[in-house]
Amino acid sequence: MASDQTRTAILRAAERLYADRGFADVTLRDIVAEAGVNLAAVNYHFGSKDELITELFVTRSIATNRERLTELKAAEAAGGGRAPIDAVLRALVAPTLRGCFGPEGERSDAARFMIRASVEAVAPIRKIKNRELDHLRKFAAAMQRAMPELPEVEIYWGLHFALAMAHHTIRDSERLQKLSDGQCDLDDVEAIVDRVVNAAVLALQSGTKLGEAKPKSQRAN
Amino acid sequence: MASDQTRTAILRAAERLYADRGFADVTLRDIVAEAGVNLAAVNYHFGSKDELITELFVTRSIATNRERLTELKAAEAAGGGRAPIDAVLRALVAPTLRGCFGPEGERSDAARFMIRASVEAVAPIRKIKNRELDHLRKFAAAMQRAMPELPEVEIYWGLHFALAMAHHTIRDSERLQKLSDGQCDLDDVEAIVDRVVNAAVLALQSGTKLGEAKPKSQRAN
DNA sequence: TTGCATTTCAAACGCCTGTATGAAATCATC
DNA sequence: GATGATTTCATACAGGCGTTTGAAATGCAA
Structure with missing residues (x-):
């Protein structure tokens, strides 16, 4: 499992963008651009946008x-x-x-x-x-x-x-x-x-x- | 100007739906369904979705x-x-x-x-x-x-x-x-x-x- | 009724969204 | 270095969005 760099880059970028602009204004394309990764990476690593948000929220909530x-x-x-x-x-x-x-x-x-x-x-x-x-x-x-x-x-x-x-x-x-x-x-x-x-x-x-x-x-x- | 029934029906429906579900979850199609009017009525009476929201907010704010x-x-x-x-x-x-x-x-x-x-x-x-x-x-x-x-x-x-x-x-x-x-x-x-x-x-x-x-x-x- | 302006309507438009695909690249193990 | 799994990538897809269109319906004055 060489690179969860991509995973964490997505998490960090999503967190920052959601924090700054709210959920409604941020698309997956915004997130992957901020993270510098490919669009498909989100679904590869998290399954879906909702699961990405869920993981982010659960982690931070805990x-x-x-x-x-x-x-x-x-x-x-x-x-x-x-x-x-x-x-x-x-x-x-x-x-x-x-x-x-x-x-x-x-x-x-x-x-x-x-x-x-x-x-x-x-x-x-x-x-x-x-x-x-x-x-x-x-x-x-x-x-x-x-x-x-x-x-x-x-x-x-x-x-x-x-x-x-x-x-x-x-x-x-x-x-x-x-x-x-x-x-x-x-x-x-x-x-x-x-x-x-x-x-x-x-x-x-x-x-x-x-x-x-x-x-x-x-x-x- | 026979019918601003349509206008006010849209305003009322939009207000109720936005109040209940928030802005992100409510589409123009939801609003016109709730109001019982045609989809195009919104743009005819208000110009755009944003102008509808603006009118709602300004009126209520005042x-x-x-x-x-x-x-x-x-x-x-x-x-x-x-x-x-x-x-x-x-x-x-x-x-x-x-x-x-x-x-x-x-x-x-x-x-x-x-x-x-x-x-x-x-x-x-x-x-x-x-x-x-x-x-x-x-x-x-x-x-x-x-x-x-x-x-x-x-x-x-x-x-x-x-x-x-x-x-x-x-x-x-x-x-x-x-x-x-x-x-x-x-x-x-x-x-x-x-x-x-x-x-x-x-x-x-x-x-x-x-x-x-x-x-x-x-x-x- | 006729004529014209206002209002409604079904349908379509282009755009953007989240998601899926399959090939290319990368990595680890032998 | 070859092999096979993992990860990246460009691209395409279907669906929903706000908006537009042009014709039909309605209202109102003469």
Whole structure:
């Protein structure tokens, strides 16, 4: 098996192009041109376009989940089996944010590809995606351990909002830059992570306060 | 000009299909089948597929912006020119959330279409989208009036996070349902709006606290 | 009804897509 | 170096796409 150069060249090229332009705008001919290989190579090595995308997604999905769990377990080990809530949320959002905004070395097409995959949800990916739920449940459990007094439903909303802020920051970073005239600094990843984690921690507690008292301002119609 | 029935039938069908299935998966043949009109009608009435999408987006974009501004101005008028921060944020996120989760009557394909448009960013839409910035700046200004002491950069992050939570809740409502085993109630729109607004208000203040003290738990690595 | 403009329709066009084919090139093993 | 499997390559294929066409149908004014 002399050359899986071709295989990996295709994977890399596909990942970069999909990350940059999305799934709809990238054809196999674009990919093989970027990879510098022959058109037929895709079907020879992967069987079909869908299988190429599937392999890309599965590989990266496993890698992302492993990164997150490694960071979570490290935090929980440091705390004797229970990590503080901000450490749990950090383990959830930091790997992807670092992959998108991190220093040159850490930055990868992989993270941006995964964001595209989660947003555009092309057919072959949609079928696999359910496995993600089990992964997220592990974080919900860790969050519950960190805040045992919090109602379970609040945990899910908090997890949901944390991912919302992280993903949206990646997807719409350009708009945030323009809107703020460059004031919002997206070069310091750890500052972004801190910001998202902090906001998510506060959001976690906002839900319970909803029941305690009506919001002060009038609810519109 | 007897029949713009055909025109509006096409617009309605396109909006529904794009909202349901996204831009990539819907062809002109799907649209005309759904609308019950002839294939050539699209090009006759709109010129091209891109112009159809553009008209749909521009129309809905204007309507959404008007809804938001109406609610904002009402809130500011009630407060004598200055609305409380939660009312400003509510005006920003409520119209779209109501359009997606509201009671049967209020619910529309339009809101879901706009979410698709903002996420998938197909070519004809990408070109127009810059006008949205001016619209968002009005909300940034209202937020700044509500919280004059807050650094400007925090305003932009808060606005960004508010939209993040609202949009993500719409896009990934299914996952949130599954993850929480149905515990997260998505039938009560106003409760969702309250939740998003509350979380966003708290997020607004989380940024300034970042500078005051290092987070308590260790930053990973 | 006649005449003309508007609107619909079935059919076809050219293009681009993912996939398949079979020959040529390359590699490993003897 | 010869042999046989693996990998590359140019090329072709069928199908779906947005768009165009020209004739038929419809609406409306005189």
